Amino acid sequence: MDGGIRFDGVTVAYDGTVVLDHLDLTVEPGEVMALLGPSGSGKTTALRAVAGFVRPASGRVFLGGRDVTGLPPHRRGIGMVVQSYALFPHLSVAENVAFGLRARKEPRAAISGRVADALEMTGMADFARRYPRELSGGQQQRVAIARALAVRPGVLLLDEPLSALDARLRSDMLAELARIHRELPDVTILYVTHDQVEALTLADRIAVMDRARLRDCGTPQELYRSPRTEFTASFVGNANLLPVSLGPAGSVVLDGVPLTVSGRSGACPGTTATLCVRPHLVGLGEGPNTLHGSVTEVQWRGATHRVHVDVGGRPLMADVRELREPPAVGDRIALHFAPEDGVLLGAGAAHG
Numbered sequence: 001m002d003g004g005i006r007f008d009g010v011t012v013a014y015d016g017t018v019v020l021d022h023l024d025l026t027v028e029p030g031e032v033m034a035l036l037g038p039s040g041s042g043k044t045t046a047l048r049a050v051a052g053f054v055r056p057a058s059g060r061v062f063l064g065g066r067d068v069t070g071l072p073p074h075r076r077g078i079g080m081v082v083q084s085y086a087l088f089p090h091l092s093v094a095e096n097v098a099f100g101l102r103a104r105k106e107p108r109a110a111i112s113g114r115v116a117d118a119l120e121m122t123g124m125a126d127f128a129r130r131y132p133r134e135l136s137g138g139q140q141q142r143v144a145i146a147r148a149l150a151v152r153p154g155v156l157l158l159d160e161p162l163s164a165l166d167a168r169l170r171s172d173m174l175a176e177l178a179r180i181h182r183e184l185p186d187v188t189i190l191y192v193t194h195d196q197v198e199a200l201t202l203a204d205r206i207a208v209m210d211r212a213r214l215r216d217c218g219t220p221q222e223l224y225r226s227p228r229t230e231f232t233a234s235f236v237g238n239a240n241l242l243p244v245s246l247g248p249a250g251s252v253v254l255d256g257v258p259l260t261v262s263g264r265s266g267a268c269p270g271t272t273a274t275l276c277v278r279p280h281l282v283g284l285g286e287g288p289n290t291l292h293g294s295v296t297e298v299q300w301r302g303a304t305h306r307v308h309v310d311v312g313g314r315p316l317m318a319d320v321r322e323l324r325e326p327p328a329v330g331d332r333i334a335l336h337f338a339p340e341d342g343v344l345l346g347a348g349a350a351h352g
Contacts, residue, residue, distance in 0.1 A: 003029040003064060003154040003188035005050055010059035012045050020045040021212040022059070029064070029154075032181060032189040034199035036235065037209030043192045046209070047157050050190060052076050064154055074103070076155075079148030083160040085140045087132040093143050094119070094128040100151045118146040121180060138169040145180070149187075158191045162198060174201050196236055200224065208232050224278075230345055233276045240282065240316050241345075242275045252344065255312040259289045261342040274345040277337050279306065282318035284327075287336030291316070295331045309335060 005027040012020040020042040027033040035043035048054045049061055052073035060069045068076050079100075087096050094115050101111045119125045122142040132140055141161060148156055158177075162170045178201070181189060193199055199206045200220045208216040208223065208231070216223060216232040227233035230241055244252040244259070248269050251258045261275065284307070293311035305326050307318045318335055327333050 003186060004062075005033075005155060005188060005190060006062040006065075007046065007049070008060045008062065010046070010049055010056045010061060012042075012049060012054055013057045019212055020049065020056075023214055025207055025214060025217065027188055027190060029188055030186050032191060032202055032204045034191045034193060034203035034206045035209055036193060036196065036199040036206050037215075038194060038235070040211070041209035042212040043194075043209045044159055045212075047159055047190055047192050050076075050155070051078060051080055051157055077151075077153055078155045078157055079151055079153035080157040081141075081144045081148050081159065081161045083163055085132075085144040085164075087140055087143060087147075089132050091131070092128065093124060093130050093132075093135070096132070096143055097147045097150050100147060104151065114150045114152070115146075118150040121149065121183065122146040122176070137165055138173060141165065141173060142176070145177075149180070149184070153187065155188045155190065158189060160192055160194070162193075162195070170198070174198060178202060200236070206236065208235060210235075226343055227276060227345065230274055230276075233343075233345060238279050238317065238319075240275075240277045240279060242277070242311075242314060242316070244273055244275045244344075246271050246273060252342075254291070255314075257291060259342070260339040261344055262340040272346075276343040276345055277341060279317040279319040280304075281341040282316070282320075282335050282337050284318060284320055284333060284335060286334050288338055289342070290334050290336045292332065292334050295327045295329050295333060297329065298326050300326075307333075309333065311335075 007023040007025045010020060010023045011018060023046055035046055037043045045054060049056055052071060056069060060067055063076060097115045097118055098111050101114055119128055122145050124142050124146055127139060162173055165173060191202060203220060205217060205219055206223055207214055210231055216228055223232055223236045227236065233239040233241060242254055244254045246269050247253045247258055252261055252275060291311050293309040293316065295307060296310050297308040299306040303322055304319050305323050307320060307327060309316045
């Protein structure tokens with residue numbers, strides 16, 4: 001079956017509780033789409049609806065333009081990798097990878113070639129005769145991916161596939177997944193994660209989920225640089241979110257301090273909005289859009305210091321290059337950000 005996924009008004013409910021609410025979303029053929037959101041946001045339910053493990057209460061699921069809402073999982077032409085990897089302990093690596101092919105009654109000669117190809121692609125060719133218990137977590141994950149790829153799916157579903165790995169292995173496997181997708185550009189990938197770094201690193205687009213609904217969708221750069229909602233701003237990267245009122249001549253006002261934000265909307269002066277500024281775009285010292293406050297905490301993070309500052313009773317973070325002499329808790333300091341680095345959210349709406 002060709003790649004591409006379309007959710008058409010998909011709603012899923014368990015015992016009367018809606019866990020996915022009217023999802024409309026299209027994943028283009030060959031695209032990597034990350035479903036990003038906190039636990040209970042509906043992202044895994046959406047993936048399971050594609051896999052055929054849950055039946056929508058309403059709406060339709062399409063794969064490659066074909067309505068598959070009523071098809072069982074084994075007839076959907078998908079590959080899937082779950083958080084636990086779900087390898088069979090009594091089967092060797094090669095037998096695990098061949099399992100789906102045998103279930104589909106592929107010719108024996110074809111099975112051996114596809115298993116070899118999948119193991120080679122995932123760097124596990126030398127481990128074909130080993131058993132899962134003889135592998136590390138990262139190697140088991142590679143086997144699970146090889147098993148999913150062996151059936152040559154048009155759509156690959158990844159459900160929190162890296163959550164059981166440590167930070168170094170997670171980084172390595174993200175690079176491996178990106179490489180695999182470059183080698184298989186026609187495979188559509190739906191990637192469920194609550195980790196923003198994974199989504200920003202791997203995805204062509206990110207669908208942000210919260211409380212069973214799709215809240216935002218765009219490229220990683222769009223969602224990070226120009227978020228449309230406070231939830232997106234806070235969940236895709238770290239963000240300073242400051243309530244402001246809109247002043248005259250393109251200014252915004254934070255607790256009586258006039259600031260300038262490039263590209264301010266045409267909303268009327270006096271209305272309210274939220275100003276979003278990413279911590280790494282906040283500098284120490286005087287400059288454009290200067291604010292003053294008291295240091296409440298300083299965290300050393302290796303290459304950077306994160307400086308927490310109380311600005312008129314509102315918290316503000318600045319991520320700055322490692323300081324030889326960082327400020328101390330209680331120090332009064334100045335901070336600044338460039339007009340083009342501020343983004344206004346919800347201009348014209350009452351601030352809540």
